[in-house]
Structure formats: C-alpha cells, structure tokens
Amino acid sequence: MTDPGEAAAAVGDQAEVVLGRDGLDALVRVLRRRGRTVIGPTVRDGAIVLAELDSAAELPHGWGVELEAGRYRVRRRTDPAAFAHSAGPQSWKSFLHPQRVRQWTADRGTDGELTVRAEEPARVSYAFLGVRACDLHAIRILDRVMTGGRYADPAYGSRRSGAFLIAVECTEPGATCFCVSMGTGPAVESGYDLALTEVLDGGGHRFLCRSGSEEGAAVLAELPRRAADGATRTAAADAVSGAAERMGRSMPPVDLRALMRNTLEADRWNDVASRCLSCGNCTMVCPTCFCTTTEDVSDLTGDHAERWRRWDSCYDLEFTLLHDGPVRPGRRSRYRQWLTHKIGTWHDQFGSTGCVGCGRCIVWCPTGIDLTEEAHALHREATEESASP
Template sequence: MTDASDSGTDLGHPAEAILDRDGLDALVGVLRRRGRTVIGPTLRDGAIVLDELDSADALPFGWGVELEAGQYRVRRREDGAAFAHSAGPQSWKSFLHPERVRQWTADRDPGGGVTAREETRRKVSYAFLGVRPCDLRAIRILDRVMSGGQYPDPVYLSRRTGAFLIAVECTEPGATCFCVSMGSGPAVDAGYDLALTEVVDDAGHRFWCRSGSEEGAAVLAELPRRGADDPTRTAAAEAVSAAADRMGRSMPPVDLRTLMRDSLEAERWDDVTARCLSCGNCTMVCPTCFCTTTEDVTDLTGDHAERWRRWDSCYDLDFSLLHGGPVRASARSRYRQWLTHKLGTWHDQFDSSGCVGCGRCIVWCPTGIDLTEEAHALHQEATRREGAP
C-alpha cells in the first residue's frame, strides 16, 4: 500500500499519509514492538473506557454514545467508525497521575528498629491512541501543573516523559461538549506525535494521518500507507469544521475569569448547591483536577506501615480542614470554590483556564448539574445587577 508520492520530512519520512484499518492495526503493532504500552478506547461494561490494547481490533468500531446531563449510554453506529464517540468516564489523567500511589513502606525489625523503603517506580513507556483535542489540551495543562513548577512531581514525570501521543480530531461532538468555547477543539494544533482524522464516506473508511514529531514520522514510515490526497484532506477538514458547529453546550461569550471574580456573592450559588450532593464526581472525572492527600495505613500487627497518596476533592469537608474546623463548611462554598477556581483563579496559578470543555463533569454528575448552565446563569444575574437602578 506504500506510495512513493508520500510527502517527506527532513528525515525522509512521511509527514502525512492515508491509513486504512490494516494501517491502524499495524500502528498498534509497531508501537508495541518499540516497547510501548498502548492505551486506547475500548468497549467494556456498557461504556467506552481506556485500557491496554493488544491490537486495533479492540477499538470500539461501530459504537457511539448518547450523552446528557447525568446520562451516558453507548449505542450502535451504522458506519463502523472507531473514534466517533465523545469523552468517556476516564481521562488520560488516570495513567499519568494515578488515583492511588504508594510512596513508602516501613517495617519493624526484630530488634525493635524500623526500616523504611521508598517505593520503587516501575518504568513505563506509554503510547496513547485516540487522544481527543480537549484531552490533548488537558495533558498540556497537567504538564504545567505537575512538572512546570519548582517541585515537579516524580510520579507524573516518570509516566509522562517520552509518552507517545496519537491525537484524533473530533468529528462527532456529544450533547455535553463545549470545547469550542474553551478553545481546545475540535481540531488539534500541537503537542502530538501523530494526529488522525477519521473519514467514512463513499470512498471508504480511512484515516488522514500527520506526524508532529521526529518519532511520529519514523513510526508512520513503518506503516502500510498511501499518499495523502486532496479529497481526503477536504473531507477531513469539513468533518471537523462541521463538528465545531454542532457543539451541544457553550459558555457565555464573556471573560469567564472576570465573571467568576465578580460573582462571589451571587444568589445563583444557593440554587446550584441546593442540588449538589458534594460527592466529588466532577473532580474525579475532570481531566485536569489534580489535588491529592496522603494516608498512612498499618497491618494488624503494627509491624508494617505504608504511606499512600490518593486523589482528593475540594468537595470533601476535610479538604480545607484547619485547627478548629473546615474553612469551607457549606456545600455552597465548596461548589463555588471548584467552579471559580476552574474557570477563574486557575489563570492566576497556571496562566490558563482549568477547563477544556470535555463535558465529563456534566455527564457524570448524579443530579445533572451543568457548569455551562451555571456560568450562563451567573452571567445573566450579573447583567441584571449591572442594569439595576
């Protein structure tokens, strides 16, 4: 299938090409032979989840999703597309910033002394297949948070360094997607090794593939492929452009940072927190929430102890616990903290918004709270307040 007309990079490797389903399967094989653990979407237990892939056959060909606030359902598709589904319950954060990490162990010696051992980190070389544009942005945000400061996180660095990213442009947004509002999709711009755009039309099922790094170009050179053609490029661009016009949600067209800053005493907080369960689901599924806590555990004998780091949530009453009690004791203050940080004060810390518009927090909220609806309501309340005599 290789065509000599493939365009090349300085290395003589193709910068773009067209892959078919065999090419996609070859991609997984090449990455595994290079020692990569390939992670991608697959159908399991009634959801499209991220898991290790042995071959491209495990991808969810012919499956899509139906999303709404507090609702998620997979559905059959007629076109056999592999990536025509929206963000699932997991994000790549689960692999780069795991939910639980053991930090050290300690054992009491027979003589009464204690020996402590720092946890040995297993070397892993990931390849992420099917990274959505919103999730690609989320990884870049996590890079800034977890490795961009004075004290980079060693666990994150050990998993993120050298990870091979295969982005997939979005052609099928969900009803809860709003990446256009956050400037994070549906097209990809940078930060990938390979980028795919899936095209299914009368000319067949194929993937327009572009390299974004030297390693990406080298991998592409090993795959069965044919030269990129204008009809496929055009069909891919049109599909992505159409997706931008079909977003299920949007943010108000205002400076969200200013809106959050000026809405701290808004009445709307009472309305939303009357529905909020403070369960923390939104923080668990969010691809950029990063907070953790530590817990120490011992066995029944008291001779063995371990320290674990685990995800924490600002909805937890103990999250802001100080001597005398929690700083944010009410559900109102905890929801307000989450939303104003995500959309507002995140800029002060990390020079960007903490939201990428994936919509996971909307889908996986048990009561269907929609942060885009809340942002619109805060904007409307601010407009009324400004117009009041």
C-alpha cells in the same frame, strides 16, 4: 513495504498520508513491538473506557454514545467508525496521575531497626491512542501543574516522560461538549506524535494522518500508507469544521475569569447548592483536577507501614479541615470554590484556565448540574444587576 530508512525520509517530505484499517492495525502492532503499552478506547461494562489494547480490533468500531446532563449511554452506529464517540468516564489522567500511588514503606526488623524505603516511580512506556484535542490540552495543563513548578512530582514525570501521543480530531461532538468555547478543539494543532482524522464516505473508511515528532515520523514510516489525496483532505477538514459548528454546549462569550471574580455573592450559588450532592464526581472525572491527600496504613503486627497518596476532592468536607473545623462547611461554598478555581483563579496559579470543555463533569453529575448553565446564569444575574437603577 518500502525500506524504513527511505520511508522515514518520505514521511518527512510529505506532511500528510492516508492510512486504511490495515494501517491502524499495524500502528498498534508497531507500537507494541517498540515496547509501548498501548492504551486506547474500548467498549466495556456499558461504556467506552480506556484500557490496554492488544490490537486495533479492540477499538470501539461501530459504537457511539448518547450524552446529556447526568446521562450516558453507548449506542450502536450504522457505520464502522472507531472514534465517533465523545469523552468517556475516564481521562488520560488515570494513567499519568493514578488514583492511588504508594510513596514509601517502613519495616521494623527483628533488631528493632526501622527501615524506610521510598517507592520508585513506575517505569512504563505508554502510547495513548485516541487522544482528543481537549484532552491534549488537559495533559499540557497537568504537565504545568505536576512538573512545571518548584516541586515536581516524580511519579507523574516518570509516566509522562516519553509518552507517545496519538491524537484523533473530533468529528462528532457530544451534547455536552464545549471545547470551542474554551479554545481547545475540535481540531488538533500541536503536542502530538501522530494525529489522525477519521473519514468515512464514498471513498471508504480511512484516516488522514500526519506526524508531529521524529518518533512519530519513524513509526509512520513502518505503516502501510498512501499519499494524501485532495478528496480525503477536504473530507477531513469538513468533518472537523462541522464538529465545531455542532457543539452541544457553550460558555457565555465573556471573560470567565472576571465573571467568577465579580459574582462571588450571586444568588445563583444558592440555587446550585440546593442541587449539589457534594459527591465529588465532577472532580474525579475532570481531566485536570489534581488534588491529593495522603493516608498511612499498617499491618496488625505494627512492624510494617505504608504511606499512600490518593486523589482528593474540594467537595470533601475535610478537604480544608483546620483545628476548628472545615473552612468550607456548606455545599454552596464548596461548589463555588470548584467552579471559580476551575475557570477563574486557575489563571492566577498556572496561567491558563483549568477547564478544557470536555463535558465529563456534566455527564457524570448525578443531579445533572451543568457548569455551562451555571456560567450563563451567573452572567445573566450580573447583567441584570448592572442594568437595574
């Protein structure tokens, strides 16, 4: 291994290098040695989930997935690819914006004095290994929502600050992926510390790697690597462009914001309402849905109480509960609120769409409701109405 200082300079001069399986193993070791908690995909309980990794051997080598609306299955592959799978049931939101966060505790002393203590944000140094392009965009969206306004969330900020992001370009999209329609993938363009493209061909199993930050370059300098060759570059580019041509889903090629705005009274909403269970699965698996509520709990003595923040969903009947009842009592209005906000009025709040085309909501809907199908149906209905005399 070269001297780290000399290697860092070399990395700065050379934009791309090639890592072998030993380089991937070393990457996890180096990050853990630097005090990072490495989170990445692994096979567990019949799914590819995100969990803490002790080594690169825990990655889902040789595993892929079969996806369809309302259906998810892991399957064995005929090669040892580590990242040839689509989005699983979790997103990185689970670590940056956890499902439950304690906000404060209150205790009554023997003298009757009440002491309230704010919960200190968790201090953790994450390294996320295997972040897809769509999920990189999702993290940026969460950044704007959670820390970009007047009321920044310190719990999110603490987890997000300094998180080391290792992106992996998608080379095998799932049947429910539509990142091309949303302009979020499959290529990784920015917002990463390291970016990998997995290549498996006659030249072996390897990863084209480039750094996107000073820390990324420093980490890369500690790994066994070789200069990027033309064959690996070409194979990587072909794999990513091929993935873009094999998207399983697409959105209609129209202004989705205008489509949502102009179809609020469309008959299609009644059709989807007849199938929607209002379970909220789509909001739970969505990498950008961020809504929360609070709950207070106490012990039997009444001397200790806590306030917790937890995820909430606009599908919950009490999500918009006022003194006279819920604002959106029907499934039609609740589904319409979710979809029109996600790809329509999100622009008004945050300056971008709230959908990154990962397809999780399609896969994990118990009745197989597909937001791309609904968008196409709304577009057809609007087109037919405008064409009728």
